[in-house]
Amino acid sequence: MKISQKSFEDQDTGRLYLVPTPIGNLEDMTFRAIRTLKEVDVIASEDTRNTQKLLNHFAIDTAQISYHEHNINERTPQLIEKMLSGQSVAQVSDAGMPSISDPGVELVKEAIRQGISVIPLPGPNAALTALIASGISPQPFYFFGFLPRKKKELVSTLKELNRRSDTLVFYESPHRIKQVVEQMVAVFGQERQLVLAREVTKRFEEFVRGNTDEVLKWLQNEQIRGEFVLIAEGNSAPQEEEAASWESLSLKEHVEAVMEEHNYSSKEAIKEVAVLREIKKREVYAAYHTIED
Known part of the structure; x- marks a missing residue:
């Protein structure tokens, strides 16, 4: 396996483009992302129905192939074969960056192993977007993604994370957000600063800023809807x-x-x-x- 990738040199194979898509506001689609989706031979989509709405909006008629957690083993070699034959593939998730709490890393790893150039495009990302508006120090930060579902594993993970002094970034669903913050109060204490970023970039975008106890009380008095990014202050004296x-x-x-x-x-x-x-x-x-x- 070669260790150096010169992304835009002439090569015999196609390329793998990692294309971010809007996380709520279609105006966040970049000119480069639109051009890339128009020029590649095929788009590997987490949900072809969802991506088709995006393609229709920007008048993109490139063919799609589904690529999600349930067909990774089947689709990865098919897509690699296409790129080895000279076709280029764009990978997209339902929203935001491919591979970040979404399918994608398996195809990237195999493309690299096969000597295929992997070209990332910059673009929308919920975690970073929420982080810079949180008011909590963004450097250093530790992105965890989704916490474990089972209570015992959740508590154990939070205890481990409580040893860190860097800012913590999580994703969470509306159905679990209250349970997660309850356990953060128990493990982190009532005074740790916490920010909930709800529906980032969308019409009902909302930021809730306070200590863990204040944020929990807010959750207990609200009808919870929308997807959340949680930003938790690090432990100042772990x-x-x-x-x-x-x-x-x-x-x-x-x-x-x-x-x-x-x-x-x-x-x-x-x-x-x-x-x-x-x-x-x-x-x-x-x-x-x-x-x-």
Whole structure:
């Protein structure tokens, strides 16, 4: 596999274009995106019916082929074959950037493996659009996407993320937003700054800014509709908070707690505890295995 891609040099194969589409406002479609969709041989669409509305609006008559999470294994080799024969493919998701919480990365990986140029176009992205208007520091930030659905996994994930000092960015549906913020109050505390960006770029775009407790109360008094981006302030003192959670534990209890929380082996947990407490690993090992001098 070649390690250098010169995107616009002459080549025997077609190219894979990653084309962002509007996340709500059709005026966000770029001239370059429209031209690319007109010039490629085929458009790989997450939902051909949804994309056809976009194509009709901009008078684009390029043929489509469906490419979504349920047909990736079948479609990927078909699309690669087309590009190897000299045809170019544009990949689009239902809205925003392909591959960002949408299908796409599998085709990109295989195209790269086959030496096919992958050309990204800039354009609409809900996470970044919401982030820059949130009022929370955008640098550094950590994009997570959709949180786990099951409560136990959700809580465990939030506890892990609570160790981070960077701004956190999530996507969430209207059906789960209240449950997610409830758990953020429990894990992050009531004072962490949180922003909900609802229906970004659309007619009913709305930003809700406050601490976690204030945002939860807003959710409890509203009829929730639309898709959300959540922007959460990072933990300003993650190490202090983590230390406070285990300082009352013995070394053995601390190892057992780390094993349970992260599903670690005793060896992995001993190493983690040694790092957290800034002591030698053999000291933790001895305490866990009750080894006396």
